[in-house]
Amino acid sequence: MPHLLSEIQRLTHHPITMKSMSMSRMAILRTMFLFSACIGIGFACGDDSSLKEVFRHHFMIGGALNDELVSGKDPQAAALVERHFNSITPENVMKWEHLQPEPGKFTFEAADRVVEFGVKRGMFIVGHTLIWHHQTPSWVFQDSNGKPVDRKTLLKRMKDHISTVVGRYRGKVRGWDVVNEALNEDGSMRQSSWMMVIGEDYVATAFAYAHEADPSAELYYNDFSLENEPKRHGALRLVKDLQARKIRIDGVGTQGHYKLDWPSPAQVEQTIEAFAGLGLGVMITELDVDVLPYDIETGAEISMRTEFRAELNPYPTSLPPDKEQELARRYADLFRVFVKHADKISRVTFWGVYDGRSWLNDWPVRGRTNHPLLFDRSYRPKPAFFAVVQTARKIH
Ligand code: XIL
Numbered sequence: 552m553p554h555l556l557s558e559i560q561r562l563t564h565h566p567i568t569m570k571s572m573s574m575s576r577m578a579i580l581r582t583m584f585l586f587s588a589c590i591g592i593g594f595a596c597g598d599d600s601s602l603k604e605v606f607r608h609h610f611m612i613g614g615a616l617n618d619e620l621v622s623g624k625d626p627q628a629a630a631l632v633e634r635h636f637n638s639i640t641p642e643n644v645m646k647w648e649h650l651q652p653e654p655g656k657f658t659f660e661a662a663d664r665v666v667e668f669g670v671k672r673g674m675f676i677v678g679h680t681l682i683w684h685h686q687t688p689s690w691v692f693q694d695s696n697g698k699p700v701d702r703k704t705l706l707k708r709m710k711d712h713i714s715t716v717v718g719r720y721r722g723k724v725r726g727w728d729v730v731n732e733a734l735n736e737d738g739s740m741r742q743s744s745w746m747m748v749i750g751e752d753y754v755a756t757a758f759a760y761a762h763e764a765d766p767s768a769e770l771y772y773n774d775f776s777l778e779n780e781p782k783r784h785g786a787l788r789l790v791k792d793l794q795a796r797k798i799r800i801d802g803v804g805t806q807g808h809y810k811l812d813w814p815s816p817a818q819v820e821q822t823i824e825a826f827a828g829l830g831l832g833v834m835i836t837e838l839d840v841d842v843l844p845y846d847i848e849t850g851a852e853i854s855m856r857t858e859f860r861a862e863l864n865p866y867p868t869s870l871p872p873d874k875e876q877e878l879a880r881r882y883a884d885l886f887r888v889f890v891k892h893a894d895k896i897s898r899v900t901f902w903g904v905y906d907g908r909s910w911l912n913d914w915p916v917r918g919r920t921n922h923p924l925l926f927d928r929s930y931r932p933k934p935a936f937f938a939v940v941q942t943a944r945k946i947h
Contacts, residue, residue, distance in 0.1 A: 602635040602925075602936075605943040609893035611675055613638030613900030615837065617908060618661045621668045627930045628904045638675040638898055640836070641665040642910070645678050646686040650716055654690055654708075657715060666723050677836075677900070678720060680728040680773065681713050682757045684743035685853050692744040705748045710760050717764035726769035728804060728836070729761045730754050734774055736850065738785025754789060755798050762799045773804035773836055775851035778814035778822045790829055802832030802897065808851035809840045811881050819888050827895035835889065837902035839923035840881055840935075841911050842866070842874055855915050864919040869927075878922065879938040886942035905930055 602612045614636045620628045621641075632639065643649060644661035651657050669676040691708055694700050700708075717727060733754055735741050745753045754772075761770050772790060777783045786803065793800045803826040814822075826833045837851075844863055849855040857863075866874065889896055903909040905926035912921050925936040 600940045602940070603637040605940050606890075606899075609890055609943065610896045611638040611898040612636050613640060613675070613677065613898055614904045615640045615642040615679075615900065615902045616665060616668070616904070617642045618644055618664065619908075620904065621661075621665045625908070628908065631904050631926055631930060633672060636674065638677060638900060639665065639669045640677040640679045640900055642679075642903070643686070645716070646680060646683065647691065647712065648686045648688050651712055652688055655711075659719065662720075666720055670723055675726070675898070676720075676724045677898075678717070678724040678727040678768075679836075680731040681716065681761060682709065682729060682745060682753070683731040684741065684745065685732075692748065699744075700748060702749050705745075706756065709745075709749075709753070709757060713757065713760040714764040717761050717768065721765040722767070724765075724768065726771060726801070727761055727765075728773040729758050729770045731773045732775065733772070733789065734782055734785045736776065736779065736782055738781040738783075738788070740785075755793055755796055758793060758798045758800055769801040769832075770799055771802045771804050771834065771836075772800060773806065775806040775808050775837070777803070777805045778818040783822055783825060787825060787829065790826070790831065794829065800831065802826075802834055804834045804836030806851055806902075807835040807838035807899075808902065809838070809881075809885070810845075811840060811842060811877055816884050816888050819885060820892065823888070823892045823895055827892070832897045833892075833895050834897055835899040838885075838899060839902045839909060839911060840878060840885075842870065842878055842922050843911075843916075843919055845915070847915070849915050853914070857916050859916050859918050863916050866922060867920045870922045874922075875934050879934040882925070882935040883938040883942055886939045890942050901925065 606612055612635060614632055616632065616639050619625050620632065623629070641662060644665060649658065650662060666676060668674075692700055692705065694704070717724070730753075733741055733743070733746070740746050740751055749756070758770055761768065772786065772793075774782070774786060777786050790800060790803060805822055805826075823833050844865065845857075846863065847855060847857055870878065886899075889899055901924055903924055905928065906912075906922050906924050907928040909921055909923050911923045912919055922933075925933055925939060927933050
């Protein structure tokens with residue numbers, strides 16, 4: 552028992568006294584459970600490693616940050632970021648609707664905060680995202696009569712937005728998701744307003760504008776479900792087209808909104824190899840593993856939504872041991888692929904920091920309790936965390 556207590560103490564970073572024992576009995580019992588769950592699946596727990604340290608020879612480790620964290624209202628999450636991440640991506644505040652909600656009216660306060668947060672800590676800051684069909688106000692695509700805007704006007708709006716935003720953070724934001732989600736599942740171009748008004752060359756034009764605004768920034772194409780062959784082929788075609796036109800593109804971000812059973816490690820591997828084969832950097836940009844059941848196939852298609860039903864929310868308090876272990880094994884399988892191809896991967900970014908604030912609690916179904924990240928609702932490392940750490944040490 553004394554040994555177990557000191558082990559729990561080490562795991563939780565909380566000194567255990569008689570008083571705290573009675574006060575936080577639930578927390579302790581839960582940790583004991585996690586501890587045994589870890590032993591059960593053969594991953595060494597009680598490891599207080601820092602992810603960025605553990606993977607320092609492999610790739611950067613990043614997280615998407617919300618404004619609450621950045622502005623000091625979630626200090627425990629901020630402490631996790633400082634300890635584990637050397638790269639950050641703003642989860643929302645650099646999207647068009649936040650930066651330019653009305654024509655010519657830029658609002659930079661929240662974006663400035665995230666940049667300052669990263670600069671102060673010497674982190675690699677990623678700008679997300681310049682051109683996307685979602686979280687872009689409808690005025691962008693309309694003329695003063697509410698009719699679809701013409702190509703010339705839209706190109707001008709695109710240029711103004713990109714040069715103002717990229718110019719403002721020149722030298723501080725080191726890489727930009729220039730275009731996000733331009734493709735359909737079958738690899739064809741998504742019929743977004745960008746595509747319909749400007750045509751397919753909106754992608755190349757956006758990259759050219761971004762390069763002009765900060766010639767030293769890295770420029771990325773970012774999308775989800777690139778692990779599926781048809782969509783991956785679409786992205787390869789799109790990237791090759793940019794390269795043929797001598798437009799700067801440094802890398803491709805595969806978002807990594809995964810499920811327990813999709814994609815297979817082989818699909819992930821093929822995706823990394825395919826983009827690296829074009830001489831591009833590869834990044835996992837929005838990693839999380841959805842553990843909840845789904846009744847529609849969404850990919851990470853943000854427009855998809857379904858109604859809340861209790862059977863779609865089976866773990867409202869905590870994840871049962873078998874699922875916790877399944878998630879740990881899943882993360883280990885993924886990171887084994889990332890580590891194997893570390894020479895091709897520059898960064899692995901999680902979409903969030905801890906389960907309590909993951910977007911997957913509200914998408915595609917509002918108000919569920921999801922458990923997709925490495926830190927739980929009490930900011931504690933989960934068995935999946937320890938499993939990931941082990942993959943760097945190659946003790947499997
Ligand atoms: C999500 C955010 O996490 C949510 O807070 C927001 O309500 C919607 O957008 N692909 C992307 C991200 O590129 O920008 C999305 O982020 C998740 C899917």
